[in-house]
Each structure stands twice: as structure tokens, then as C-alpha cells.
Amino acid sequence: MQMFERWIARAKALWASPSVVPLTPPPAPVNLKDLSHHDPLTGLANRLLFEDRLDGAARRVEASGRRLGVLFIDVDGFKAVNDSYGHRAGDELLREVGRRVALQARQTDTVARLGGDQFLMLLDGNPDASAAAVVAARLRACLADVIRVAGRDLRLSCSVGIVLYPDHGPRAKLLAHADAAMSVAKQAGGGMHVFFEPHMAVNSEAQIDLQRDLRHALDLGGDGLSLDYQPKVDTKSGRLTGVEALLRWRHPHQGLIEPSLFIPVAERFGLIGMLGQWVIDEACRQQRAWQDEGLDLRVAINLSVHQVRQVDLVDRIEQALKAQRIQADRLMFEVSEIAAMADPQACVRLFEQFMRLGVQVSIDDFGMGNANLTQLRKLPACQLKIDRSIVQSLEHDEDAKAIVDAAVRLSHALGLNVVAEGVETTHQQDILLRFGCDELQGYLFARPMSPVQMALWARSSEAVPRPEPPVRLGRPN
Incomplete structure (x- = not known):
């Protein structure tokens, strides 16, 4: 050294x-x-x-x-x-x-x-x-x-x-x-x-080809792009509390391309702002279509670290809300813990603007970064979302249980609602209920689905599981 x-x-x-x-x-x-x-x-x-x-x-x-x-x-x-x-x-x-x-x-x-x-x-x-x-x-x-x-x-x-x-x-x-x-x-x-x-x-050449095709899709108004929606379920009532919008891209020649492949390309080649705006506009448009059908769902949208730094982001969101006549509180933005900690001051300013506008804010992927709730409490958010990697380790990892237990206790002390994503088994669900998580999301309840399927699912009384009310028993074995 x-x-x-x-x-x-x-x-x-x-x-x-x-x-x-x-x-x-x-x-x-x-x-x-x-x-x-x-x-x-x-x-x-x-x-x-x-x-x-x-x-x-x-x-x-x-x-x-x-x-x-x-x-x-x-x-x-x-x-x-x-x-x-x-x-x-x-x-x-x-x-x-x-x-x-x-x-x-x-x-x-x-x-x-x-x-x-x-x-x-x-x-x-x-x-x-x-x-x-x-x-x-x-x-x-x-x-x-x-x-x-x-x-x-x-x-x-x-x-x-x-x-x-x-x-x-x-x-x-x-x-x-x-x-x-x-x-x-x-x-x-x-x-x-x-x-x-x-x-x-x-694959640098493949990325160049991919960004060209993605740019073309955006120039055509989002040709081949779509949003699927995955529900969030309240642990006390078992009822639907909202949905998360998940971006999909069906390439004209390659078929369905995973977001983990094309979103980094969008970030690398400066398309993430345009792509993110398409998602916001489309989510608001879909909300209006659902509301016209008598279905009122809060929609959560993920923001990248690049969008967090976009100086006119709040103005663009406000324009999208007004264009579709959507109440601001029906929209939630999920910002990852890593993105929030990459520029905490910028995030505080952005979250304060969100509060003034009336939209909801969630800290996503908690447990993936180096932050703790003492740092995150400075951010005016209303929700904390525990990362799926921690949830999927609950059945065999005591450290994962300790993280969830601490996160729920401190979040509730700070007035934050706690969501666990990536729930796939009833055992994971039982553990999360015992720790007092407020909402659950994952394949155990439903996979991401198209807007039409989502509307049918939301109206089906049999679609939503009815877990027992959570009882805090301390850390489960």
C-alpha cells in the first residue's frame, strides 16, 4: 500500500x-x-x-x-x-x-x-x-x-x-x-x-445497431414499444393497491428484447430522456383510458439516474398529467436507492418538486446500494421498496431477514409505506407478512400483463389472493 x-x-x-x-x-x-x-x-x-x-x-x-x-x-x-x-x-x-x-x-x-x-x-x-x-x-x-x-x-x-x-x-x-x-x-x-x-x-457493434433501431422506433412515436403492468397487493385486505409500468420493446426483426439490454443502450447513446418521456406519456394515456372505463389505478413509473438529473422533468410530467386530465396523486415515480445516492442533493430538490406537484415517490431497489435509512430519511418519499434479490433470499438467509425486519421497522417509524417485490412463494409471503410489509408484488400474485389483461384481472374478485392479516412475531426461524 x-x-x-x-x-x-x-x-x-x-x-x-x-x-x-x-x-x-x-x-x-x-x-x-x-x-x-x-x-x-x-x-x-x-x-x-x-x-x-x-x-x-x-x-x-x-x-x-x-x-x-x-x-x-x-x-x-x-x-x-x-x-x-x-x-x-x-x-x-x-x-x-x-x-x-x-x-x-x-x-x-x-x-x-x-x-x-x-x-x-x-x-x-x-x-x-x-x-x-x-x-x-x-x-x-x-x-x-x-x-x-x-x-x-x-x-x-x-x-x-x-x-x-x-x-x-x-x-x-x-x-x-x-x-x-x-x-x-x-x-x-x-x-x-x-x-x-x-x-x-x-457487442459494441450490435449496440450501435440497436440504438439506431431504437431511435427509429421513437421517431415513429414508439413503434414496437409498449407497457405491461404488474399489480401490487395490500397485505391487510389482499386488494389491488396499484400497478407498476414495465417497458417492453418488440423489435421488428429480433422479436422481444429485454429491458436489461436496450435501456443501457438508450442511456449510452443519449436516448433515455426521449424513451423515459414516452413511458410517462403512455402511462398517463393508459390511466385516462382505464378511468374512462371506470377503473382507477395508481401507476408507478421507474426513473433512471439520468432522468433524475433532467432539469425540465417535473414540467414534462405536469404537461403529461394535464394533457390526459390525470390527478397527480395517481402517479408514482420509483427512484432506485443507487440513483438517489448518486446525487442526493439533486434528488432532494426533485422530490420536493414532486411533493409540490402532488405525485408520489418511492425509493426502489432498497438493499442494493450503500445507503441506509438514516440517509434516505432526508428524501421526502412516501414509500420504500425492498429489492427482489433480498426477498428471494428470505427462505435461507438470516441476513436477508434482518435487513427486511430493520427496513420495515425504521420505514414505519419514518412514516414510509413498505413494498416487497419479487415475491414468488407462499413462504416468502408468510415471512414478509410477519415482518409487517404493507404491500407485496411478484409472480405469486401475477406476472406483468397487457393493459387489457390488467383491467380484466383487476375486476376479478378471484384474481387477488387473500393472505391472513399480518401478525408481528419477531424474526421468523
Whole structure:
């Protein structure tokens, strides 16, 4: 450990040393004759010039046995800023981001704007992993400082993918591998840097094809997309309390594609905002159709970490509610524990806006992250949902029982309703009833079903199981 700390200190000193090379000044305005090699908005190198510099640096590395590094930088949440404040503010923001990124480079390095909110940095100074990580950390820190745009103070985060050559693959794959590492950082919630690992490159071409088809489906108004609904059951009465909306995509050629495959693709390629809005609009539309048929169901919708950071999310929700004449309290948004803890301050602000609007909020997947109820109590939520992995371990794992017991007790003390998802056996149900869970959800009661099937199920008195009223007996054996 001491040796590792010395390496880190040495890398920091080397990278910060003014005797190596002075910092690059902010990019100068670009002459028209240089536009073929520079980005006209930021004055930075464009992809063409960057790839030329990368090729030359790689040849020198091959001849000398040294290393080079490439950092792929993506600004988190830029689209939301651009949509909310306009393209002029977005351009102003990108110029400032480019300036700050350039100030973190040495004169021998190259900084480029790839397009949109994506930037590249070539480290041409024999960096090792420690030195590259230090630069990435400095980049994240410099973008975290307040940026004033359109009269507003903004704080940004960025996702950074890092590759070293020749460690992380052939020269021709460096940018693709850096992009793959950046995507992993973004999928994990952003605001971090990630080194490339070989498994990240698997199916990268298939993901590109998938995002193209998903984008096409969204452009056609959600062609092939649909929502299934899974009921939640009250433990005291056995009656239906609401449903959770679950997204489905039937690809025109590949058939039904699992959300675990296409949602990360949507996040990676910037489609998650559009996809999430489709879900909100469709859920509200279905609620209106059910209400017109005399069926009033509260619908829960999952929000990703990227949607939590969407600055106009509440306005869009309010517009969807008004368009379908839906009462706000008939809608619930489920935010995972991991997403809530990724940016607690942003979540507090969002949840407070939800409260003012009147929609319900649930903390989803409890037990999967590092948070505890002391942290979560600061979030103005009304419900806590225990993750299915814990529920499915109840029959053989004492730790799982202890987690559920503590979660129910503390949640009730904080005024939170407790839901357990993934209930598949009567034994699991019995344990959850004894601990005092308020609602249950899972295959024991019903699988996700189409809107028509859901309406039929909800009207069937035989459809809903009638468990015995819960009796708290302490921790079951």
C-alpha cells in the first residue's frame, strides 16, 4: 500500500510540475482556413486532427516502447441544459467546457471536440495508469466548479473513459475502447472515470445497431414499444393497491428484447430522456383510458439516474398529467436507492418538486446500494421498496431477514409505506407478512400483463389472493 501511495504521489507531482511543460492556454479563435482541422465553436482540434496526432503519437510509442493515453470525456446532463435554456446557452456552455478541458492539458497533449458534448484528450507523455487517473480526476474537478450560463449558476459532472496504448488494444481500436469505457462510467451514474477492460468491447457493434433501431422506433412515436403492468397487493385486505409500468420493446426483426439490454443502450447513446418521456406519456394515456372505463389505478413509473438529473422533468410530467386530465396523486415515480445516492442533493430538490406537484415517490431497489435509512430519511418519499434479490433470499438467509425486519421497522417509524417485490412463494409471503410489509408484488400474485389483461384481472374478485392479516412475531426461524 505504501508503494502504491508513493506511485500516486509521484504521478501527481510529475503531472503538476511546471518544469515539464506549461499549461495550454485557452483555444484561440480559429481562422477560416483552419476549419478543416479545428472545431469552429470551441477552437479545439476536431476529430480529423486528433486522429492524425494520435496516429503519429502511436508510431512514436511503437518505436520507443513508451505509452500514450486517450481520455474520452462526455458532459453529463448536457442535453437537459440545452433543451431548457436554448442552443445559444448550450454553445456558451460547450465553449467554457472546452476552455477548462484545454487548461488541464500540457503543451504536448492534444484536446479535441468530437462533437456534441464529447471531448477527447491525448496524453502524449508516457503516462501510466496513475498519471492518467490524476488527469481524469482534475478534469472532473474543474468541470464541477460553478459555470455561469444564461444568467444561471450551473455545476457539471462528466464521465471519462481511459485507455492506454499499447495496454488496451490495437491503435485502430483506441477511440472505440475509450468510448466503451466512458459508456460504462455513464451507465453507472456519471461523474466518474473508468479504465477500459476487454469485456467492455463485446457487442459494441450490435449496440450501435440497436440504438439506431431504437431511435427509429421513437421517431415513429414508439413503434414496437409498449407497457405491461404488474399489480401490487395490500397485505391487510389482499386488494389491488396499484400497478407498476414495465417497458417492453418488440423489435421488428429480433422479436422481444429485454429491458436489461436496450435501456443501457438508450442511456449510452443519449436516448433515455426521449424513451423515459414516452413511458410517462403512455402511462398517463393508459390511466385516462382505464378511468374512462371506470377503473382507477395508481401507476408507478421507474426513473433512471439520468432522468433524475433532467432539469425540465417535473414540467414534462405536469404537461403529461394535464394533457390526459390525470390527478397527480395517481402517479408514482420509483427512484432506485443507487440513483438517489448518486446525487442526493439533486434528488432532494426533485422530490420536493414532486411533493409540490402532488405525485408520489418511492425509493426502489432498497438493499442494493450503500445507503441506509438514516440517509434516505432526508428524501421526502412516501414509500420504500425492498429489492427482489433480498426477498428471494428470505427462505435461507438470516441476513436477508434482518435487513427486511430493520427496513420495515425504521420505514414505519419514518412514516414510509413498505413494498416487497419479487415475491414468488407462499413462504416468502408468510415471512414478509410477519415482518409487517404493507404491500407485496411478484409472480405469486401475477406476472406483468397487457393493459387489457390488467383491467380484466383487476375486476376479478378471484384474481387477488387473500393472505391472513399480518401478525408481528419477531424474526421468523
